[in-house]
Amino acid sequence: MVCGGEVLTYSDLDERSSRLAGVLRARGVGKGDLVVLALERSPDLVVAALAVLLAGGAYVGVDVEDPDARLASVVADSGARLVIAREADAARFAAEVLPVERALESDVPALREGPEITPDDLCYVVYTSGSTGAPKGVLVPHEGVANLAAWHQRTFDVRPGDRVSQIARPSFDAWALEVWPCLAAGATLHLMESRLPGSSDALARWISTQGVTVCFLTTVLAVDLLDQQVGGSLRVLLTGGEKLNRRPPAGLPYKLFNLYGPTETSVVATFAEVGPEGGTPPIGHPLPGMRAYLLDEERRPVPRGSVGELYIGGTGVAHGYLNRPELTAQRFMPDPVDLSARMYATGDLARELPEGGLAFAGRADDQVKVRGFRVEPGEVESALRGLAGVREAVVVKSEQADQLIAAVVPSDPADLPDPVGLRRELARHLPDYMVPAAVTVLEALPVTSHGKVDRKALARPQEPAAPAQESGGFRTDTERVLAELWCEVLQVGSVERDDSFFESGGDSLLAIRLASRARQRGLRMVADDLFEYDVLHELAASVSAASPGT
Incomplete structure (x- = not known):
C-alpha cells in the first residue's frame, strides 16, 4: 500500500493485521461479531478491516466526517462489540473504543490461526439510507466479496504489477471494490491521502503521478475525467453509482467500464465496456455466478425489449438487512432458478437490448442517487419534520443538479423557520450528501389534480430572481x-x-x-x-x- 509518504509491503500488512487481530480476540471479538471501523482513508483502515476478518468478525465502515448523531445511530443499530478509532476520536462514541494507535503497539501475541470462515459467513455491513428515517445495515457475506474479487481480477487482468486507486469513503460499498480485489491480486493499493483534489485536472494529475493503472470513480467524477489528459499509466477506468449518460471520446488510451449494482448485491451486479459509438451506455451483463431478471408487477418475466423491474439473483446477493426482518422479506425473495437461494428486488427499471445486455430505465420507487450515494428522501423528510418549527416536509432530487432540494411547511405560519438554520441543523445529524442544497418554506405543499404532493413541480427549477x-x-x-x-x-x-x-x-x-x-x-x-x-x-x-x- 502507498499513502503519501507511507509504504506498506504485504509482509507489513500481514504483520500488522495479525497483531491487531490478536488484540481483537483478546477483547472478545469472535466469529460473527461486528466491529465498527471509525478511521479515515488510510493504511490503518485497511489493516483494521483485515484484522477484523482474521479474528472471525465482520466490519462496519463509517465515515468519521459524519455527524456524531449519525455515527451513534450506526453504532447502536449494529450492536457492535467494539469501535476501532483514533485516540482523538474516542470520546465521540458511547461504545467501547479500541484506539488503533495503542492496539498496533500492543504486546498481545499476533493471531496466527483464526476461526474457520465459510462462504456464507458475514464479511461486512454497509449502512444505506432508509425510508423510515433511520439508516439500514446491509449484510454482505464472504461469498459475495470473493466472487467480486475473482471477477475483477479475471475481467481486468489485475496482476501484482498493477497500481489500483483507493478513493471511496469507507462508508461507501465501493471501498470493498477498490480494496479486496486489489489485495487478492497482489497489486499495489494507492490511497488518496485527504479529500478529493480540487479539480478534475488535479485528479488526473494524481492518477498520473501515482502511476495508477486501474481506477474506480463515481459517475460524476469519471465523466469529468474523460475530458482530461491522463498519464499513460491508466489502462482501466471503472465507474458507477449513477446513470452514465455519455460515451468516451474516440482514441481514449484506456478502457471505460460502466458498473451497476446496489449495495445489496455485493457492490457490482452487471457491467459493460463502453466505447465511443452508440447511444446511452448500457449496464450490460451479470457477473459470473449472478443472474438478472426483468419482471412485471406480478413477478412474471416481461417480453424481450419491454421495461421491467430488475431483480438480481446469485452469489452476490446479501443476506438481508440487519435487525429488519420485515424489510428483508419485502426485498429479498425466493430465486425462481434456485429456490434454496434468494433474489433481490432492486427497485430499478431496465430493459433487454436487441444485442443483449441491459439498459437502465429509471427507478420504480422514490429512492434517488446523489453523488453516487443511494438516498431515501423519506429519511431526510423525517429528519426535517423532527426539527423545531417544521410541520411537513418533502425532499426531491433537483432536475438540474446532482443534489437534493426540500420544501417545508411551518408549524406556525407566523413564525417561519430559517432555511439556513434548518440546513445547519440537518448537517449535525446527516451526511453532507443528504443535506438539501436548498430549503424553501411554503404555506402549503403543491399538489397534483389527484391531491398528491406534486414532487415533479418541486424538482423543477424555479424562475430565477434578478441575475x-x-x-x-x-x-x-x-x-x-x-x-x-x-x-x-x-x-x-x-x-x-x-x-x-x-x-x-x-x-x-x-x-x-x-x-x-x-x-x-x-x-x-x-x-x-x-x-x-x-x-x-x-x-x-x-x-x-x-x-x-x-
Missing part, C-alpha cells in the same frame, strides 16, 4: 465574476457578498466545478480555496490576490 450581477453590493470585478459562476453552479437566481458557498447548497463536487469555471474565466483558483474561504467576498479577496491583473 447575480444586478443584485448589487459587489465591490470588485472578481466578486461579480464569482457571483455569476456561483449562481450557475448552485442553480440559484442571486447571491450576496456575505453568502456562504456550503450553506447555500454547495458541496465538494460543486466546489470542483466552480473552481474549473473560474479558471476558464482567468482566475487562479482551486476547490480547496472554497474550504478555506467559503464566503463570497472572502473568496474573491483570496482569488484576487492570487490572480495577476484582478
